[in-house]
Amino acid sequence: MKLSGILMVIGSALLLGLFLYPLWNIRLEAPQYPDPLGMDIYIAGIEGEEEFDIQNIDGINHYIGMKKIPKPSEMWEFNVFPLVIGGMAGLGILLGALGFFGKISPNWFLAWLVLMAILGLLGMYDFNSWLLEYGTDLDPKAIIKLTDAEGNPLSYKPPLLGSERILNFTAHSYPETGAYMMFTGMFLTLVAWFTGRKAKKNRI
Numbered sequence: 001m002k003l004s005g006i007l008m009v010i011g012s013a014l015l016l017g018l019f020l021y022p023l024w025n026i027r028l029e030a031p032q033y034p035d036p037l038g039m040d041i042y043i044a045g046i047e048g049e050e051e052f053d054i055q056n057i058d059g060i061n062h063y064i065g066m067k068k069i070p071k072p073s074e075m076w077e078f079n080v081f082p083l084v085i086g087g088m089a090g091l092g093i094l095l096g097a098l099g100f101f102g103k104i105s106p107n108w109f110l111a112w113l114v115l116m117a118i119l120g121l122l123g124m125y126d127f128n129s130w131l132l133e134y135g136t137d138l139d140p141k142a143i144i145k146l147t148d149a150e151g152n153p154l155s156y157k158p159p160l161l162g163s164e165r166i167l168n169f170t171a172h173s174y175p176e177t178g179a180y181m182m183f184t185g186m187f188l189t190l191v192a193w194f195t196g197r198k199a200k201k202n203r204i
Contacts, residue, residue, distance in 0.1 A: 004196030005100025008109050011188030012092025017181035018043050018085050024127070024179060025049075026158050027172045028057065040176060041127075043081040045072040065142025066156060067134060077126060088116055092189065099196060106196025113189045120182075128160045 022040035027049070029036045037057050038049035046069050048054040058068045072078040092112050098104045135157030146154045146167070158164065158171040165171075175183075 002100050004106055004109065004192040004199060005096045005098075007188050007192035007195060008096030008099055008112075009093050010096075011185040011192060012089050012096060012112075014181045014185030014188070015085050015089040015092070018178040019082065021177035021181065022047075023176060023182075025172075025174055025176045028060075029170045029172070030168050032168075039069065042178070043085055044078050046070065063143045064146070064156060065139035065144075067137065075130075077130075081123070084119060088112075088119065092116075096192070099192075106193050106200060109189055109193040109196060113186060113193065116186055116189075120186075124160070131157050131160060134158075 024041040027038040163172045
């Protein structure tokens, strides 16, 4: 159980990387912008890749009636997500320490992983819902109003994952460093469960 406990501690601690590195990145490419416009999405807010990226994106969005990129105080998620990640990291480290000393079954590691996976899926659902609202709730007084062949307003929702053409822009949406650290940490906790279960069977 000692090895599995160490792996659990390391895997859980990797979640703390989300406080330093972005979770997701959305980048917009267009002929009129030699350098793509990008925004990094952290668990506590959104920042531009370059100094004026957010300002430029808001300027473009204004013409088609999209809302400005929200500030941390304008979205409850940016207040709750850091608490959830910090809590899950702390809980995982505690479970790893207890496992190291043989105080708990490795099944606790699996329970942590399942809970983390559920929270992650809920987070992705919430993120996609925000993208949908962001790209479809347009100001009817916008300077530019574009519709499809049936006269319905166009959707400017960026993709949740992948690349998509939006007017003359190509939007790219992919995980960033923080997400890869989280995925690695979750994989290590799965390895910790397998390792702990195997060690427990060998002692029987």
